[in-house]
Every structure is written in structure tokens, then in C-alpha cells.
Amino acid sequence: MTAFAAPTTETAxxxxxxxxxxxxxxVQIIAGGTRGRIGSLRSGYECxxxxxxxxxxxxxxxxxxxxxxxxxxxxxxxAALDAENQMLAFExxxxxxxxxxxxxxxxxxxxxxxxxxxxxFISGACRDFLLGVRFVDGQGRVIKNxxxxxxxxxxxxxxxxxxxxxxxxxVLTQVALKVLPRPERSATLQFEGVAEAEAVGIFCKAVSTxxxxxxxxxxxxxxxxRVEGLETQVSYRLGxxxxxxxxxxxxxxxxxxxRNLWAGIRDIHAFAQTEDTIWKVALRPTAAPAFIxxxxxxxxxxAVLDQAGGLIWLAVPSSxxxxxxxxxxxxxxxxxxxxxxxxxxxxxxxxPVFHPQHPRLAQISEGLRAQFDPKGILNPGLMAG
Amino acid sequence: xxxxxxxxxxxxxxxxxxxxxxxLCKVLPSDSVIFDEHETRAYECDxxxxxxxxxxxxxxxxxxxxxxAAMRVCHEMxxxxxxxxxxxxxxxxxxxxxxxxxxxxxxxxxxxxxxxxNRIIRVQTGVTNLSVTGMVExxxxxxxxxxxxxxxxxxxxxxxxNSGGAHCLKYGVTTNNLLGVKMVMSDGEIVEIGxxxxxxxxxxxxxxxxxxxxxxxxxxxxxxxxxxxPEGARPVLxxxxxxxxxxxxxxxxIKSGVLPVxxxxxxxxxxxxxxxxxxxxxxLCEALLIVEVEGSEAEIADxxxxxxxxxxxxxxxEVRVSESAEQSALIWKGRxxxxxxxxxxxDYMCLxxxxxxxxxxxxxxxxxxxxxxxxxxxxxxxxxxxxxxxxLILFDANEPGEQEKxxxxxxxxxxxxxxxxxxxxGEHGVGVEKRDLMTYQFxxxxxxxxxxxxxxxxxxxxxxxxxxxxxxxxxxxxxxxS
Numbered sequence: 001m002t003a004f005a006a007p008t009t010e011t012a013x014x015x016x017x018x019x020x021x022x023x024x025x026x027v028q029i030i031a032g033g034t035r036g037r038i039g040s041l042r043s044g045y046e047c048x049x050x051x052x053x054x055x056x057x058x059x060x061x062x063x064x065x066x067x068x069x070x071x072x073x074x075x076x077x078x079a080a081l082d083a084e085n086q087m088l089a090f091e092x093x094x095x096x097x098x099x100x101x102x103x104x105x106x107x108x109x110x111x112x113x114x115x116x117x118x119x120x121f122i123s124g125a126c127r128d129f130l131l132g133v134r135f136v137d138g139q140g141r142v143i144k145n146x147x148x149x150x151x152x153x154x155x156x157x158x159x160x161x162x163x164x165x166x167x168x169x170x171v172l173t174q175v176a177l178k179v180l181p182r183p184e185r186s187a188t189l190q191f192e193g194v195a196e197a198e199a200v201g202i203f204c205k206a207v208s209t210x211x212x213x214x215x216x217x218x219x220x221x222x223x224x225x226r227v228e229g230l231e232t233q234v235s236y237r238l239g240x241x242x243x244x245x246x247x248x249x250x251x252x253x254x255x256x257x258x259r260n261l262w263a264g265i266r267d268i269h270a271f272a273q274t275e276d277t278i279w280k281v282a283l284r285p286t287a288a289p290a291f292i293x294x295x296x297x298x299x300x301x302x303a304v305l306d307q308a309g310g311l312i313w314l315a316v317p318s319s320x321x322x323x324x325x326x327x328x329x330x331x332x333x334x335x336x337x338x339x340x341x342x343x344x345x346x347x348x349x350x351x352p353v354f355h356p357q358h359p360r361l362a363q364i365s366e367g368l369r370a371q372f373d374p375k376g377i378l379n380p381g382l383m384a385g
Numbered sequence: 386x387x388x389x390x391x392x393x394x395x396x397x398x399x400x401x402x403x404x405x406x407x408x409l410c411k412v413l414p415s416d417s418v419i420f421d422e423h424e425t426r427a428y429e430c431d432x433x434x435x436x437x438x439x440x441x442x443x444x445x446x447x448x449x450x451x452x453x454a455a456m457r458v459c460h461e462m463x464x465x466x467x468x469x470x471x472x473x474x475x476x477x478x479x480x481x482x483x484x485x486x487x488x489x490x491x492x493x494x495x496x497x498x499x500x501x502x503n504r505i506i507r508v509q510t511g512v513t514n515l516s517v518t519g520m521v522e523x524x525x526x527x528x529x530x531x532x533x534x535x536x537x538x539x540x541x542x543x544x545x546x547n548s549g550g551a552h553c554l555k556y557g558v559t560t561n562n563l564l565g566v567k568m569v570m571s572d573g574e575i576v577e578i579g580x581x582x583x584x585x586x587x588x589x590x591x592x593x594x595x596x597x598x599x600x601x602x603x604x605x606x607x608x609x610x611x612x613x614x615p616e617g618a619r620p621v622l623x624x625x626x627x628x629x630x631x632x633x634x635x636x637x638x639i640k641s642g643v644l645p646v647x648x649x650x651x652x653x654x655x656x657x658x659x660x661x662x663x664x665x666x667x668x669l670c671e672a673l674l675i676v677e678v679e680g681s682e683a684e685i686a687d688x689x690x691x692x693x694x695x696x697x698x699x700x701x702x703e704v705r706v707s708e709s710a711e712q713s714a715l716i717w718k719g720r721x722x723x724x725x726x727x728x729x730x731x732d733y734m735c736l737x738x739x740x741x742x743x744x745x746x747x748x749x750x751x752x753x754x755x756x757x758x759x760x761x762x763x764x765x766x767x768x769x770x771x772x773x774x775x776x777l778i779l780f781d782a783n784e785p786g787e788q789e790k791x792x793x794x795x796x797x798x799x800x801x802x803x804x805x806x807x808x809x810x811g812e813h814g815v816g817v818e819k820r821d822l823m824t825y826q827f828x829x830x831x832x833x834x835x836x837x838x839x840x841x842x843x844x845x846x847x848x849x850x851x852x853x854x855x856x857x858x859x860x861x862x863x864x865x866x867s
Contacts, residue, residue: 144831180644
């Protein structure tokens with residue numbers, strides 16, 4: 001890919017986008033380059049490298065807020081937070097292992113793709129922790145929205161609109177995030193030898209308690225529950241959950257084993273070393289077991305469950321395009337969706353990567369893109385249904 | 386008396402009232418269309434009572450289809466529509482114009498689905514906030530956003546304004562608890578966005594709709610996240626001699642790793658009034674904090690001991706940990722009755738700016754200075770954990786010129802909030818009240834970007850067109866309609 005520009009300031013981003021706009025040059029926005037294989041396939045575009053627009057601009061631990069330029073590496077943000085015993089509570093997935101990419105994940109990439117992790121079902125997604133943004137739209141306008149305060153209903157929430165728009169509305173230059181205290185203690189209850197239906201039963205029971213389970217996942221025949229908080233909270237909650245599930249007699253994991261387990265669930269290590277096609281399927285948790293059983297029967301697929309059963313990572317040992325129809329037919333209509341996350345070039349060219357939307361919603365989305373990027377020069381086609 | 390302008394009503398629309406009423410009555414049950422001038426008066430204002438104007442017609446549908454039918458008529462006949470929930474907006478979000486149709490959700494009262502296994506409730510949006518919790522609390526669940534008007538306010542309005550409440554430090558605001566909507570578009574088409582599955586594909590239209598003040602569509606059904614109730618909750622009351630010490634205490638608690646479910650703040654003028662009214666036994670000091678934590682007894686005791694240790698290091702005038710349900714109720718009684726108590730002694734205007742938590746002491750000092758300049762008293766009671774301030778400006782509405790004086794004072798406070806890195810409104814919405822200050826927080830491109838989003842959803846600007854954006858900023862778009 002040829003480099004179009006590599007700006008290091010917001011002003012330079014503006015100039016680069018204006019140039020692209022006047023020359024009708026479509027650009028692919030890139031910073032760390034670790035998530036570039038997500039979305040519909042495009043090629044031949046020149047590259048707008050914004051990794052130089054980087055640096056933490058403000059961090060107020062007592063206000064639980066952090067502001068950074070979009071190209072700031074996640075490791076840099078996490079190191080700063082770590083020094084104050086705080087964290088990004090939406091624990092963004094690192095896509096490198098699954099996607100086979102190199103490079104340095106950045107906060108802009110996380111926000112552009114609305115990347116979250118196992119706490120999503122209870123603590124929220126990236127979009128729930130995003131307080132404000134600055135971005136350069138396809139006409140080279142700098143637009144700010146939101147701010148750096150936790151409660152803000154001033155005007156339309158373009159912050160959420162931009163989060164997860166994969167760069168198709170504008171080039172992010174700065175983001176403000178809500179952060180949270182790092183838990184004093186964190187532990188896992190592990191249930192061995194359970195099938196998907198039993199796992200979802202465990203999740204439903206566990207997350208209906210007041211014990212604030214904030215991780216509930218299943219892989220390789222084991223279901224896992226995570227509890228976090230102050231020392232007293234974790235020991236109390238572990239005890240209460242062990243009592244609740246005394247018939248299943250779950251074991252307790254802590255320390256490195258616990259941390260590695262949840263990093264592996266977050267980053268889908270179970271499927272990283274395979275050649276399988278990977279789908280991300282969201283549905284109501286109670287619909288997950290039937291979906292997995294059917295996907296196993298029809299596609300010989302394997303599954304990892306996350307987010308208390310509301311998220312299925314599906315590995316299909318095939319590159320046949322027909323699997324898209326099979327997977328999407330299995331999703332309960334109106335109550336779920338399936339995204340192709342990893343697939344061969346041929347597959348990504350031949351099936352919609354994102355779950356097809358209702359025509360009116362697709363029309364609204366196209367209308368919004370036309371407002372902010374009328375010439376379609378920013379990551380064009382990336383979110384095509 | 387009013388300083389907030391509304392556009393002149395369109396005579397050509399009002400002249401067609403009979404035709405419009407006829408068209409609405411053809412597609413709706415006759416009791417759903419209210420057009421008698423005595424009856425439309427019931428919809429002349431919301432919680433911002435200083436501004437009133439009866440609408441031309443009010444429509445109260447019972448289903449999404451009826452709402453869509455009414456919207457289609459208005460679209461075809463080029464009539465502006467002001468959506469209305471329970472009419473509790475403090476920002477004038479539901480303020481009508483004389484040429485508009487009010488589309489109210491008051492009769493959309495059905496609970497459509499309760500799904501405990503997936504922790505979801507689906508309701509029509511005319512149900513009140515508190516009744517959502519009411520429907521699930523016997524089974525151990527609750528709906529987290531808790532605006533102080535929760536007894537009366539409707540979910541429709543909560544979604545329109547992205548309402549918050551006292552407990553959002555831990556649980557977030559409406560947008561963090563809303564999973565899906567059914568919405569009537571400005572041309573009457575019904576769309577569904579989101580639902581039981583998280584993170585719908587495509588652009589985050591749900592996030593855009595929540596907090597859009599009824600300008601993008603009329604939300605008739607909502608899928609909401611419900612949560613298991615905590616085992617218990619207990620507050621501690623902490624008094625300080627200075628706003629600085631209280632502000633530092635808030636920051637230190639948050640930094641310590643304890644995440645209280647609420648941190649509420651009251652200043653001396655507020656304490657004085659509240660104490661007379663509620664007799665909660667509050668110490669008369671410069672700054673009072675009520676910090677509440679949740680969990681089992683052991684968890685509560687541990688969190689409260691950490692919080693009181695932090696507070697004691699800052700020389701508090703009082704630290705009172707609740708020891709019983711009665712004491713908890715008493716500590717909360719004063720805070721919960723603050724607005725009512727103020728109303729007993731004075732007219733007041735309630736503001737809603739948010740500032741970074743680190744700027745609380747400065748902002749309070751500045752409000753004090755402005756109070757002297759404007760010659761009006763002010764009392765502060767607010768959610769300190771997230772910096773969402775509620776200065777109550779006290780004035781006499783019967784005294785000529787006082788309303789304008791209070792508004793000018795309020796504008797100065799809100800400008801201060803923006804100056805220190807905050808925003809005009811944390812949970813009440815812009816409505817008409819803060820509309821003319823939008824250019825202070827946003828530049829022309831920022832506002833143009835927001836209006837371009839409305840253009841996509843509502844190309845002819847039929848929905849709540851005179852709100853949020855200053856009239857001169859939106860003039861061309863509104864004029865494009867006629």
C-alpha cells in the first residue's frame with residue numbers, strides 16, 4: 001500500500017484529508033495496523049497513517065478520566081493507568097493473535113472499531129466509556145463532540161456514532177475516556193466438563209445474583225465465572241457463588257493462571273492458531289446453546305462463548321461462501337447478528353462481512369456517511385453490508 | 386417576561402387545523418385526538434413552567450402503529466410534531482408551539498416482555514421510570530437509571546434526554562442501559578434498532594437516538610437492561626468546613642479504588658433550608674457529602690471504613706456512618722427533599738451543568754461570586770462523583786424582571802461550566818432552556834455536523850424543530866419546510 005500522508009498533528013490530518021478530498025483519492029486510515037483485516041475487503045487505496053498523532057494529553061485519576069490523541073499505543077495508556085491502579089474497564093481485545101497481524105494497537109483503532117472484552121455484558125463496551133472525540137471528517141472539517149465529563153447530554157451524541165464507524169465518518173484525532181479503579185483482587189470459578197447448554201444455565205444463574213460476576217465464558221468444555229473487587233468483596237462473592245454451585249464443585253483460579261485465562265478469552269486464543277473462518281455472533285444468551293448445536297451439526301463448527309452467553313465466537317473449518325447463509329439463518333431473526341471477523345480473501349469478497357441491515361437502517365447509515373464523507377474517500381466500502 | 390424566543394407560529398398551518406384534525410381522526414380512534422382549546426391547554430408546558438403555549442392538537446396513540454399513522458398525517462400535511470413523554474422536562478424539551486401537534490406517549494403503557502434469564506425488559510415507552518423497577522423488583526431486579534422525577538417521568542422522555550440520576554456513578558445513564566428501540570420515523574415508517582443482542586451491526590444508531598431530544602424519531606418501545614438488586618446499601622454522611630476539602634475527599638475516594646454507588650453534595654444554603662424542612666440532623670457546614678456503598682454487610686463495612694478513613698484525614702466537622710435502616714432513611718431524607726424544600730420557600734431555577742470533578746471547588750467559588758454580582762441567592766445540591774452540578778437559583782417569579790435576572794445568572798454559571806472543561810447539561814437536556822448557549826460550547830462546524838444528522842432522519846425538520854439548536858442556526862433548515 002502506498003503512503004498518502006503520515007500527519008503528526010490534527011492540523012496536518014486536516015490538510016491531508018482536504019488534499020485527498022480535492023484529488024478524489026480514497027484513503028485507508030491506519031495507525032497500528034493490527035485491525036486492518038476487519039471489514040469488507042478493499043485494496044488499491046493509499047494509506048493515511050495517523051500513528052504519529054499520539055500522546056496522552058490529560059489524565060486525572062481523581063476524576064476517572066483520560067484524554068489521548070488517537071494514535072496513542074494502548075500499552076502506553078495502560079502503563080499510565082497502571083501507575084495509578086486504574087484500567088480501561090472495557091478491556092479491549094488485542095486482535096493480533098487472531099488476525100495474524102503485527103504492529104502496535106492504538107486507542108484510535110479501539111474506538112474506531114468499538115473493541116470491547118469480556119466485561120462488556122455488565123460494565124459496557126468501548127462506546128459506554130467514551131466521553132468525547134475530536135475527528136476530521138471527509139471534507140476536512142474538525143468536529144468535536146462530547147467532552148471529558150462523565151455526564152453530558154449536550155447536543156446529539158456523535159461520539160457514539162463515530163465509535164464503531166471504522167473510520168468511515170472521519171479520522172479520529174483525540175478521544176476522552178472514562179477509566180475505573182483496577183480491582184484489588186480478581187478470581188475465577190472454573191467448572192470442568194460442561195457442555196454449552198449447562199454453561200449458559202450456570203451463567204444465567206450466576207449473573208442473576210448480586211455478586212457482580214463480570215466475566216462469564218465457556219471454552220474447551222469448561223465454564224468460567226470471574227469476580228473482582230476489593231479483597232473483602234472477592235472473598236465474600238467467591239464463597240457465596242461456591243455455595244450456590246456446591247453441586248458442581250467449581251475450582252478457584254487466581255494469579256497468573258486467572259489473568260492468562262481471561263486474556264485468552266478476550267483475544268480468542270483458542271482459535272488463533274487455526275486456519276478456520278471466524279464469525280462473531282451476538283444473540284440472547286439463552287438462544288446460544290441451540291445455535292451452537294446447529295452450527296456444529298451443519299458446519300462442523302467449534303464455539304467459544306463469552307459475555308454470559310451473549311457472544312459466540314464460531315470457528316468454521318471451511319472457506320465456502322455458503323456458510324454465511326447457514327450462519328445467518330441460524331441467528332434468531334431480529335434478535336441477533338453475525339459478523340465475519342476472519343476469512344480468506346475470496347470469502348471476504350463474496351459474502352457480506354457485516355450482518356445485513358434492515359433497508360431503512362442501511363439507507364440512514366449511507367445518508368450519514370454522505371453527510372460527513374460526501375465523496376466517499378475514508379475507508380470506502382469497509383462497512384458495506 | 387420570557388427571554389427565550391420561540392418561532393412565530395405558521396398561520397397557514399393553523400388555518401388548516403380542521404383539515405388536520407379530520408385527517409388524524411380518520412386514522413386514529415376519536416378519543417386519541419385532542420383538539421378542543423380547553424383540553425389542549427393540558428399540554429401547554431412541561432417542567433419548565435415559565436414557558437407555555439397550548440399546541441394546536443395533541444395526539445395520544447395506544448400503539449406504535451397508531452403513532453406511525455399520526456406521524457404520516459403530519460408528514461403529509463407538513464405539520465411540526467413535538468414528542469412528549471410525561472412532560473417532566475426541566476429544559477422545555479416538550480414545550481409546544483401553537484402550530485404543532487403534540488405526540489404523547491401517555492397511553493403507551495404495556496409491558497411487552499420480561500426475560501429474567503437474559504436480564505431484559507421490553508416496554509412501551511409511556512411507562513414511568515419507577516414502574517419499570519416496580520414490575521421486576523419482587524423478583525429481585527431493578528432498572529438502574531433513577532432520575533429524581535422517576536415517579537412521574539416516562540421512559541420515552543428518559544430516552545429522549547438520556548436521563549441520569551443519583552446512582553449513575555456505578556450504573557451509568559440511560560444510554561448505557563438501553564439495548565434497543567422501536568421508533569417511528571418522521572415519515573411514519575416504523576424501524577427497530579438493537580434489541581436483545583448487544584452491539585447491532587452497522588453504525589451505532591441506537592447511541593445516536595438516545596439523547597436526541599425527540600428530534601430524530603418517536604421511540605414507542607424500548608428494550609432495557611435490568612440488573613439484580615444489591616444485597617444492601619448504606620450511606621455515610623460527611624461534613625466539611627470548605628468546598629475544597631469536600632472536593633478533595635471526592636477525588637481521594639474515587640482514586641482509592643472504592644466505587645460508591647452515589648456521592649451527593651450539598652452546600653450551606655441548601656443544608657439550612659433542608660434542615661428546617663426535613664429535620665435530618667445535618668450539621669450546618671460549608672459542604673456535606675452523602676456517600677453510599679452497596680453489597681453484603683461485610684462488603685459495606687469494609688468500603689465505609691475505607692471512606693471514613695479518607696474523610697478523617699481531611700479534618701471533617703462530622704462523619705456519621707448509618708447504623709440502621711432508619712438512620713439511612715434519615716440521611717437520605719434531607720437530600721431527597723431538597724428540591725421540595727427549596728420550592729416551599731422560594732421559586733427556583735434548577736441548572737444542570739457538568740464540570741470535571743477536579744474543578745468542583747473552583748466552580749462553587751465562582752458561583753458564589755456570580756451570586757453576589759447578580760444579587761440572587763443560590764443553593765447547590767448535586768451528584769459530586771460525576772461532577773454533575775445542580776445550582777438552584779432562588780428568585781421571586783412574581784417580581785417583574787426576576788425571571789430574566791435568574792436566567793442571566795444561570796447562563797453565567799453554565800458558561801463557567803464550559804470554561805472549566807465541562808458542559809451545559811449533564812442529564813436534563815438542552816431543550817429550549819440551554820438552546821441559545823449551544824454556540825458557547827460548540828463552534829459552527831460542531832453544530833453543523835449535528836444538524837446534518839437530523840437532516841438524514843428528518844429531512845424537513847418536522848420533529849421538535851425549535852429545540853437544541855439556536856433558532857438562527859437552524860433557521861434555514863426550518864424555513865425549508867414551508
